[in-house]
Amino acid sequence: xxxxKNLTKIYPGDVLALDKVSFKVEPGxxxxxxxxxxxxxxxxxxxxNRLVEPTxxxxxxxxxxxxxxxxxxxxxxxxxxxxxxxxxxxxxxxxVLTNVLAGRLGYVNPFMSVFNxxxxxxxxxxxxxxxxxxxxxQAYKRADELSGGQQQRVxxxxxxxxxxxxxxxxxxxxxxxxxLAHTIMQYLEQINKEDGVMILCSLHFLDLVHRYADRAIALxxxxxxxxxxxxxxxxxxxxxxxxxEAERIG
Amino acid sequence: xxxERSLLRSIGIxxxxxxxxxxYAFAFSVTDVNFETTRSEERLTQLTRILRALAHPDxxxxxxxxxxxxxxxxxxxxxxxEPEIExxxxxxxxxxxxxxxxxxxxxxxxxxxFIPETRGxxxxxxxxxxxxxxxxxxxxxxxxxxxxxxxxxxxxxxxAQIIRATARMNVGSPxxxxxxxxxxxxxxxxxxxxxxxxxxxxxxxxxxxxLAARNLMEEVKSPLTSxxxxxxxxxxxxxxxxxxxxxxxxxxxSLSEDIIVILVGILISSLVIWLIVRWAVPAEEIKQxxxxxxxxxxxxxxxxxxxxxFVFNFIAYLGFYIGDYLEDNLxxxxxxxxxxxxxxxxxxxxxxxxxxxxVGGVLGSFSGRIGQLVSDSWSPNAVKFINVIVSGIAGATxxxxxxxxxxxxxxxxxxxxxxxxxxxxxxxxxxxxxxxVTPKRALPIGSVIYTITRTLLNATRSIEPLIYVIIFVVxxxxxxxxxxxxxxxxxxxxxxxxxxxxxxxxxxxxxxxxQATGANRIQTIVYAVVPQIVTPYISFTMYRWDINVRMxxxxxxxxxxxxxxxxxxxxxxxxxxxxxxxxxxxxxxxATMDYTSSILRKRFV
Numbered sequence: 001x002x003x004x005k006n007l008t009k010i011y012p013g014d015v016l017a018l019d020k021v022s023f024k025v026e027p028g029x030x031x032x033x034x035x036x037x038x039x040x041x042x043x044x045x046x047x048x049n050r051l052v053e054p055t056x057x058x059x060x061x062x063x064x065x066x067x068x069x070x071x072x073x074x075x076x077x078x079x080x081x082x083x084x085x086x087x088x089x090x091x092x093x094x095x096v097l098t099n100v101l102a103g104r105l106g107y108v109n110p111f112m113s114v115f116n117x118x119x120x121x122x123x124x125x126x127x128x129x130x131x132x133x134x135x136x137x138q139a140y141k142r143a144d145e146l147s148g149g150q151q152q153r154v155x156x157x158x159x160x161x162x163x164x165x166x167x168x169x170x171x172x173x174x175x176x177x178x179x180l181a182h183t184i185m186q187y188l189e190q191i192n193k194e195d196g197v198m199i200l201c202s203l204h205f206l207d208l209v210h211r212y213a214d215r216a217i218a219l220x221x222x223x224x225x226x227x228x229x230x231x232x233x234x235x236x237x238x239x240x241x242x243x244x245e246a247e248r249i250g
Numbered sequence: 251x252x253x254e255r256s257l258l259r260s261i262g263i264x265x266x267x268x269x270x271x272x273x274y275a276f277a278f279s280v281t282d283v284n285f286e287t288t289r290s291e292e293r294l295t296q297l298t299r300i301l302r303a304l305a306h307p308d309x310x311x312x313x314x315x316x317x318x319x320x321x322x323x324x325x326x327x328x329x330x331x332e333p334e335i336e337x338x339x340x341x342x343x344x345x346x347x348x349x350x351x352x353x354x355x356x357x358x359x360x361x362x363x364f365i366p367e368t369r370g371x372x373x374x375x376x377x378x379x380x381x382x383x384x385x386x387x388x389x390x391x392x393x394x395x396x397x398x399x400x401x402x403x404x405x406x407x408x409x410a411q412i413i414r415a416t417a418r419m420n421v422g423s424p425x426x427x428x429x430x431x432x433x434x435x436x437x438x439x440x441x442x443x444x445x446x447x448x449x450x451x452x453x454x455x456x457x458x459x460x461l462a463a464r465n466l467m468e469e470v471k472s473p474l475t476s477x478x479x480x481x482x483x484x485x486x487x488x489x490x491x492x493x494x495x496x497x498x499x500x501x502x503x504s505l506s507e508d509i510i511v512i513l514v515g516i517l518i519s520s521l522v523i524w525l526i527v528r529w530a531v532p533a534e535e536i537k538q539x540x541x542x543x544x545x546x547x548x549x550x551x552x553x554x555x556x557x558x559x560f561v562f563n564f565i566a567y568l569g570f571y572i573g574d575y576l577e578d579n580l581x582x583x584x585x586x587x588x589x590x591x592x593x594x595x596x597x598x599x600x601x602x603x604x605x606x607x608x609v610g611g612v613l614g615s616f617s618g619r620i621g622q623l624v625s626d627s628w629s630p631n632a633v634k635f636i637n638v639i640v641s642g643i644a645g646a647t648x649x650x651x652x653x654x655x656x657x658x659x660x661x662x663x664x665x666x667x668x669x670x671x672x673x674x675x676x677x678x679x680x681x682x683x684x685x686x687v688t689p690k691r692a693l694p695i696g697s698v699i700y701t702i703t704r705t706l707l708n709a710t711r712s713i714e715p716l717i718y719v720i721i722f723v724v725x726x727x728x729x730x731x732x733x734x735x736x737x738x739x740x741x742x743x744x745x746x747x748x749x750x751x752x753x754x755x756x757x758x759x760x761x762x763x764x765q766a767t768g769a770n771r772i773q774t775i776v777y778a779v780v781p782q783i784v785t786p787y788i789s790f791t792m793y794r795w796d797i798n799v800r801m802x803x804x805x806x807x808x809x810x811x812x813x814x815x816x817x818x819x820x821x822x823x824x825x826x827x828x829x830x831x832x833x834x835x836x837x838x839x840x841a842t843m844d845y846t847s848s849i850l851r852k853r854f855v
Contacts, residue, residue: 078768089763093781106768
């Protein structure tokens with residue numbers, strides 16, 4: 001279980017990105033996080049694996065307060081948190097397989113990994129995950145030769161070889177067309193349902209939220225505005241989250 | 251209001267223009283700009299002479315054949331009137347008009363029947379037999395010439411003197427002059443000098459560039475406890491590493507007499523190292539092992555590291571044997587033997603440095619971790635107390651080392667001033683820092699290292715290799731090796747800066763993604779940074795080789811070997827034809843380098 005308590009993040013220059021945000025996520029839950037651009041969604045997700053240092057508050061995961069973990073402990077915690085990014089964040093000059101194997105870096109021996117030596121078991125695992133997202137034939141291509149949708153599948157495979165208990169997805173489909181968006185969301189859904197991996201996913205389109213999420217939270221200027229089933233987001237709630245002038249699309 | 255502002259603006263512009271003019275006026279006066287000198291006739295003659303010499307590079311030569319044609323000449327005219335001079339008109343002959351004249355008078359000399367298009371000196375030969383050159387001639391397509399020249403100022407004698415035209419003819423086919431050959435020899439030396447400097451510089455610069463990259467170093471933060479302890483760890487580690495390397499070096503030297511012992515030593519040690527690494531470095535670790543296991547592994551790895559040093563030394567000695575053997579038995583390819591020998595020597599030389607860095611690094615990061623642990627788990631007051639102690643000791647150590655350095659440079663030899671006072675000041679400063687800093691705060695130590703590295707790089711880079719070479723010439727003697735070291739040093743600093751700027755401009759996304767998987771710092775660099783910087787690194791390295799070839803052409807001016815040495819010599823000897831040959835060689839090599847590197851860059855990048 002993940003419990004976020006009074007999480008606050010103030011960036012240098014007194015920019016308040018998160019303002020005492022608290023919520024809980026049950027194991028195996030698919031949580032969507034909505035809100036305008038700049039509302040703090042990315043910061044929230046990055047605070048959970050401490051790519052961004054929180055200013056105050058607690059993040060308790062499986063009984064451990066992540067905000068207090070030492071650097072070494074943090075590396076071990078991150079292994080169990082996969083992350084998927086809006087812009088895929090693949091290393092474009094590396095092979096697809098290498099990109100996926102990067103997900104094993106927290107497990108393998110640092111010394112051997114520096115020389116690009118991975119155990120056979122890990123390579124098999126990487127190929128399995130590539131097969132799962134249907135791009136085994138691309139494994140030895142350079143990552144930047146792939147299309148956007150394919151790149152995001154590599155991103156998912158990279159998160160999955162971590163054998164994660166949680167996946168943080170930061171607007172995973174915002175750079176993709178609607179058809180591809182559904183494909184990618186279906187992979188995430190499959191991972192959530194079949195493997196029981198907890199998913200925290202920030203999204204822009206409400207229809208995706210309705211269709212895939214068990215529960216949604218909404219942020220506006222760092223404040224938690226909503227926490228409940230996606231079905232409860234009616235027009236009134238919508239205006240509260242997105243502002244008075246906002247119009248609903250999709 | 252608006253008008254006022256525009257008036258102010260005009261005044262501002264006017265002042266700016268005046269300031270600019272004054273600055274340029276001052277620049278003119280400081281640089282002694284004087285265009286009158288450029289028109290002075292005397293200087294123009296000299297310039298013409300030099301330019302003409304430069305236009306006649308000494309590249310090709312022929313076998314020469316000389317033919318002397320003489321005519322008797324009276325100076326002054328005999329009292330019984332102008333002499334009759336018989337000339338044999340069957341071969342080449344010269345006629346002087348008038349056939350007799352006083353000293354410093356002008357005569358016209360005509361030549362006929364010479365071989366067309368030949369040249370040579372005209373000499374006036376008094377009875378003593380000395381040659382006084384009075385001019386040069388060049389025949390036209392009919393084999394004739396006409397020259398008006400001034401007679402030398404000689405004591406008048408009664409008997410006939412001689413005017414001689416020496417026609418020089420090229421025979422046989424053209425070939426490269428000895429000067430051209432020596433130029434080719436030196437230009438090759440120059441290119442290889444640049445190659446070595448670039449290679450050494452690149453290898454060092456790659457490591458340094460990561461320390462000088464702001465985006466990587468900014469994230470490195472540690473509490474004071476950790477920083478102070480790792481400073482101590484590094485210091486002790488470096489000292490220890492050098493001692494261990496010396497001890498192992500001495501031990502392996504005593505065993506190095508027998509090549510069999512060396513071979514067996516290398517084999518056994520490598521096997522043991524491999525076994526230890528297999529045991530102590532598991533392929534994957536899901537759970538953190540027990541403390542006792544970790545300590546045992548650390549110890550085993552330390553033994554392995556010692557064995558690695560041992561193997562390094564042995565490989566060096568093996569290299570000496572092989573090198574010697576090759577040099578004696580390969581004949582013209584003996585330089586391969588020297589290569590193996592020198593590589594082995596580099597190996598042996600860097601072993602203590604490697605050991606110092608390795609032991610320093612291990613102890614430094616180990617004590618840093620202990621500091622982090624203490625800082626994380628103890629109460630703030632306890633941490634502060636510890637901080638005061640370790641930071642005091644660390645400050646004292648650093649300042650004492652600086653003091654020792656100063657003592658070495660200035661030979662003060664007074665322990666109070668070079669040891670006790672610096673150590674005391676360092677300790678006080680360290681303690682003051684510990685008292686001032688909030689106990690558990692993470693200090694931006696990465697930014698400090700970044701700033702120090704950058705400053706050192708900028709200082710190193712700002713001094714031209716031409717100046718470094720002076721120091722290296724003292725150290726390793728005049729020659730290309732000194733040049734290679736000087737250029738290498740400058741290359742390291744310049745490339746490290748260029749490289750680090752590349753690291754700073756990488757995409758942060760992949761970096762973030764790799765970090766998110768739980769990769770440690772080195773893994774992040776290898777998987778997210780390196781792939782992004784490989785191409786710019788290659789391109790910068792080629793660009794630098796280009797620069798180094800150009801630099802190496804003048805490094806010889808200061809004794810650094812290569813073609814500059816010859817060039818400078820010839821300029822000093824006023825042999826502009828030779829200098830011209832060397833300039834042409836430089837131009838060809840630089841242009842070729844330019845062209846090839848642009849082609850290679852297109853292919854790789």
